[in-house]
Amino acid sequence: MARFDHREFLRLFEPKLVSVLREGYGLQALRADAIAGLTVAIVALPLAMALAIASGSTPETGLHTAIVAGFLISALGGSRVQIGGPTAAFIPVVFVVIQQHGTGGLILCTLLAGLILVAAGLLRLGTLMRYMPQPVITGFTAGIAVSIFSSQVKDALGLEMDQVPAEFLERWSAYGERAATLQPAALAMTVLGLAVIVGLRRWRPKWPGFLIALAACTLATTLLALPADTIGTRFGELPATLPRFEFPRIPFERTLELLPSALTIAFLAGVESLLSAVVADGMTGGRHRSNGELVAQGVANVGSALFGGLPATGALARTATNVRAGGRTPVAGMLHAVFLLAFMLLLAPLMRYVPLAALAAVLLVVAWNMSEVENFRTTLSAPWGDRLVLLLTFFLTVLLDLTIAIQAGVVLAAFVFMFRMAESVEVSAGAGTAVGEGGDRERDADDDLGQRAQLPDGVEAYRIGGPLFFGAANRLDNLLDQFFEPPKVLILRMRLVPVIDASGVHALRALAGRCHRKGIALIISGLQDQPNRVVAKMRLEQAPGELHFASDFSRAVKLAASIVGRHAKPPASGD
Structure with missing residues (x-):
């Protein structure tokens, strides 16, 4: 019987930062990582606030998540260039958890998800993620995109609503009932934000479109004194303080009730982070440690929860931005978190003027990118079993629940596979x-x-x-x-x-x-x-x-x- 090699086992979880420091890290590498970290921080700043607001939380919560979890993912992760933080994939499940169980319920979910991810990494389950059927991934990703789009209609149109229903059909019914309260100023800011983002992507793709769109809409709203809701009117002034190790009471007695949501968060975090790491490997020629990456994601989510933050994972768009900006070591991701902290401390008084419609425009673009329309259309031309899995996962994600959608999609994909194998x-x-x-x-x-x-x-x-x-x-x-x-x-x-x-x-x-x-x-x-x-x-x-x-x-x-x-x-x- 082969002897257990504990050193080889521990090497599976060795952070890439340790490997980089062992190889030698010089001033030139630090300069390149600093430029990349600053670039990613500029992209992440509006995204972190927009994602937090869309999830039913506050803007500073998104920033705290990007700072704490982003730093830990880069420092402990199994990828050299992975950038972590809150992502759009979590919006539907986080929104529902906050509505039903409050902030304490979300913190418990995030803690449980972090522990699940750590356990999955230690059990070396990272390699199993590659067996997730592509129609399931495409289906729930497109479904999440539709959910994000529908969640932004209120702010994009400036509708007067006390609360947005969590269910898809009820939400659109409520929109229809409140359509007469549309604010032209909010709609104008949404259109302006979309025009700036789309225009810059076409003619100046290297410019930070999200941040420029927010700045343009903020200036227009302030100078023209437009009656549009802003971060300040809804949330007050953002605190210009360090994230604090403080959170509300956690309802541990509801652990079993919240466990399905925690499993969903862990699943999304694991899949998205490993997919992002694979794409990053293709861009850099490197090779990530999947199980070490899962452990790092787990620790980062536990850390985010302990500071009252949201779930976090590897973010594909920010990781790609990091690579294109010249980042080649985990130091770039760590500096991205440091720069975000500096922005929050220095710019917090100004962020109160950002119109919510501009943040809605940012998320509408994120939803479109996430939908992967071409990939969805291509999968619809696949064999009947794959089409059925895709459509079932998509509609269940939109109409019911992401947890049910993933479970049903995977089970149906397994039955389709068994049928095909039996026929062969x-x-x-x-x-x-x-x-x-x-x-x-x-x-x-x-x-x-x-x-x-x-x-x-x-x-x-x-x-x-x-x-x-x-x-x-x-x-x-x-x-x-x-x-x-x-x-x-x-x-x-x-x-x-x-x-x-x-x-x-x-x-x-x-x-x-x-x-x-x-x-x-x-x-x-x-x-x-x-x-x-x-x-x-x-x-x-x-x-x-x-x-x-x-x-x-x-x-x-x-x-x-x-x-x-x-x-x-x-x-x-x-x-």
Whole structure:
């Protein structure tokens, strides 16, 4: 038995910052990271406030999250260039949690999610994230985009509403009832913000469009004295103080009730951070440590909760901005958090003049980018099973709940996969049609016909092609019903079965039992390594005259001939 190497295990979670410092970190690298960190901080400043407001929290909460969690993700993470903070993916679930359970409930959810992520990383589950079906990811991402868009209608149009309903249909019904309260000034600021962002992306893509749009709308609102809601009118002046280790009472007695939301937050944080890290690897040529990244995300969420912040994860857009700005080490992400802290301390008195419609414009653009319309359209042209998974996940995300959507999408994707795998398994007495056999089909057909022509009288042979798992095991149930006259010996050729599970072994045992009751000797030939090991471990053993194993088809024919009392020349080719 291999010895446990604790040093190799710990290396899986070693922060990339340690690797960078071990390699040597100089003044030139610090200068490049400082420029990149400043650039990302300028992009993150309006986003952090907008995301917090859309989640039902306060602007400073978003800034505190970006500062605390952003610093920890970069300092402890398994990626050299990952930038962390609040993201749009959390808005629907966080909004509902705050409405139903208050700020204390959200802090408990974030704490639980952080602990779940730490446990997932320590259990080395990071590599499993790559098996998440793409239609599920596309479906819930597009659904979240629609939810974000619908959540911003109130501020984008300046509607007079005390509270925005959490449910999608009720929310739009409320919008319709309050449509007459539309504020032209708010709509004008939304249009101005969108025009500035879209225009700069087209003609000056390197400029910080979000921040410039906020500045333009703030100036217009202030100089023209427009009657539009601002951060100051709704939240008061932002505190120009350091994030404090202080939070309201946490309802630990509601842990079980909040656990599904915590699992959703952990899932979103894990998937989004690892997807962002993979994209960053493609941009830099590096390689992240997935399990170490999950641990860092978990610690960062715990840290954010302890300072009263929101859930956080790796942010793809900010990470890409960091790479394009020249950031190549975790120091850039740490400096991004430091610059955000400086902005908050210095600019807090001015942020009260920012119109909420301008922040809504920022999130409308974020929602459009998140929707990935082209990817959604492409997936709609995929096979029917993928389309069904995509649409189910999308509509459940929009209309019901993100947790239900992910669970239903994954379960349906698993059933679609099982159906496809079961359909790929073929039990055939014909020539060379078994799925997965490959090679020249005409030549295989000729070989198969030649082999079957040399079978002794009273011997039949069937071939299985494909994985014999629980979704396909029932294909053996009616095998004996295909004979007008039961043979004396049945050869089951399994050279083309790469994998078998417990259900497959159970199906073989049941087939052997039915053969025994009908007086048929069963010979299983050509077992590959994995099926051979599983069959042996599950004690499906030889029984003379009832069940036999042969290493290939030639030996199976010889054995069958001896059983029926007649010798036959074995075929030239074997399993």
